[in-house]
Amino acid sequence: MIHRSLKAKLIASYLVVALLSVVVIAGFMRLTSNQSLLNLVMEQQATRLNEEAAFYYEQTASWAGFLEYYQTQLVRDPAFLEQIPTPSDKNPPGDYKDHEYPREIRGRNGLVGADLVTIIPFPGYDVGDSVPQSEIDGSTAVTVNGNIVAWVIPDRGFEFKLSPEEQLFLDRTNRAIFIAAAAGILGAVLMGFLLAGILLKPIRSLMEASKKLSKGELEQSVPVTSQDELGQLTQTFNQMSADLARADQQRRQMTADITHDLSTPLQVIAGYIEMLEDDDIHLTNRQVQIIMTEIEHLRRLVDDLNMLSKTDARDLNMEIHSCIPGDIAQQAYDGFEAICLRQNVALTLDIQPDLPNILVDEGRVMQVLRNLLDNALRHTPAGGFIRIGVDLWEGQVRIQVQDSGSGIHAEDLPYVFDRFYRADKARSGNAGKMGLGLAISKALVLAQGGTIYAESQGLGQGACMVILFPPEKKPSFTHLISLF
Template sequence: MLRSFTLMRSLTFKWTVTLLLTSLIGVILVGIFAYRTTVTQFDRLRSEQAEAIFMENVTHYYEENGTWDGLETWLKGEPDSVGPHDYFRSPDQFALVDADGVVVVDHGPFHKGDSLPEDILTEGTPISLDGETIGIVLTAMPPPELDPTEQRYVDGTTQALIIGALGAGSTALVIGLLLSRQFLRPLTELTAAITAMRAGNLDQKVNIRTQDELGLLAQAFNEMSANLHQANQLRKQMTADIAHDLRTPLTIISGYLEAMTDGTLKPTQERFKTMSEEVLLLQRLVEDLRTLSLADAGELKLMCAAVAPREILDRVAASFQEAASSAGVMLAVEADAALPSLWIDSERMVQVLGNLVANALRHTPSGSSITLMAQEKSEQVELRVQDTGAGIVPEDLPKIFDRFYRSDPSRQTESGESGLGLAIARSIVEAHRGTITAESTLGQGTTMIIRLPAYKA
């Protein structure tokens, strides 16, 4: 139990660290992006404002003078005619080109009197007056450093964005931790249930809280747990039944041998015959268990060949004809000779049908009938053993193919049956890719139905 809780704490820790790192990286990226974006956009705004004021001033000068001559001197000598910032009062950020492409106000890489090519001129902002282009403003240098007021504005904006990002990241982390508890809760319950199963308590069930992958996992676990619990119960019951079925004949044999050894009973032919019958019962039980173990392991060998359904039914009927006559039961076969063949191990199928007929004889009174039938249906051939006997009570019908199941426990001692016949029959039929079912009406009889694939050569 401690290890399971340690595992869940480890998963929670990993989940928390993942969320924390994700939030932290997100906040850092948002902060960097916000700062870069704020500075870039603010610089762009400053440049656009400076350019607008510069253009307004030089346009005003041209309107008054009709020429660019003396502009550079005028710009340097008019400190109060432009904007409130130092870089607005000088042309140091911009160069001016006249309508002929000649630099009239120089700065940076642009020198006064130079004629500039068209590709450079297209990057500038034209100045128009009365619909005529009188010059072009070129940005020669980036804007100067921020003054203290502007820097405080940028820092405040960036700080607000970072605080917002930290708040969003913290909120995401808290929500993630709350959701992680919900996500990991099914795993916690599964771990506890698996630990209980490891301790031997196989009957475990966890709540299915969602319909996602975790819900499917919980559903699969519940089905597995139920199947394991049922298999374990069947194993215990089978072990008890085997012990009982072995103990009864061994008790009889050992009792006779002990009594004859100490002289309490005299050895007689009849007593030896009784012991021999008990030995045969033990042999049948061991052989039945061996057949079932081979079927469970998928190692039941089948020697298959094409066999006509009528042929197999006639063979079984011939084997039980004398026993049926002795019991006053009419045994008949009804099957069309033109039915499709079956690809079966005839010896194994005779074993199955023989078991069904033997069961029918035990529960069919004198004057009744047992009919072996075959018919084709939907690319299958149905083999039926139908009797008009006592029938099976409805609550027993779903259990008759279970191992060691007997509706009447006294039948073992009375008839010598092991309680494995129908379980073996089902295993053999399923090994042939077929099915076996039962239909019964209490007081009217029972029909055992074997469905096998029709053989197509």
């Protein structure tokens, strides 16, 4: 019902726009076509008067008798003839009987000589009246041999009836306007149906995918058919669907991991407790140590989950102060040197001199480095190497933990810091590990205003975990002066 309602609204909007356009255009043409035709007739009559006046003056070199000639030979409008007495002389002077004159002259166009004396009367002026120069403005000059001999003054206010031929032309024009308007409206409705169907097709696809998504079918992908707002919406939906599917997969994996990591130590502990139920059996020191190890594993798991929940709630205590990045890296190196030596892994430390300090919680940064070094050590075989590097890179203090281990597949790089993310070809965990170490490291770095990401050339090519912290800003000389 939603998409049908939207389709109806789109069609209605097209129809309203088309109606308004057609009504405005048709109304304008209807109102102006009649007056335009009348003006055309008047202009034709004025042009004819101009031509006849020029012809008469060229033949006679005088305006004498032109009024009588105009009345008897050119004017056929009875309403106009009633206003001017009919002269007795029917024939104009000069030899121009073979000249073809119009059958009908309509309108009261005036004629004024070059001396601004009225030759043919027009509203407000009789024959012989002097005409002011202002009346000549906008009139048409009558020229003979390049000289102005008179002025034709059109009468725009005269009303007359159109001839049957002209009225038929006007009626046909109005009929054509009506047909065009009806065709425009019909075309708008058809285009409305067509365009609404095209525009709503991706919306229907999104609606169907959304319904499936609401039923738990998270893997939904809608084809992107354009690059406009609908295309961007479709891309966003596809990304959301993919993220939901991945989050659901991580949730399932998390449940399985937690179940496994909780059940294994609990089964071990439960087994030894069952042994204690038999009074004849006593636990040895080694068995007690095994129980303590499993309890420690459970404690670490609970601590990790608790830390992640605190970082999510922004409730993690931080003791931020100015720290020397090289000293932090040195402490991490000292803590893992013996372990790496025991596993035949070369551990090196490179610190760029004169590095600026960073504002961090030193203990939390040490925790991050321990997690990264522990992760690198678990994935680096004997004979490999691990390098800790600290330098200044693009204005940021960079701490690197690089190894020659198993590497990370390109498709896993964006997810290695996600919680509980595991893949056989990724570096997120080993047996007995929950895959929380890198997630905790990312949360701690972000909480201190830093950035962390992973780099790898692929499987078997090793990996490099990179941490970036902005350097501590030193107070300016002006600020130091203000303190005093």
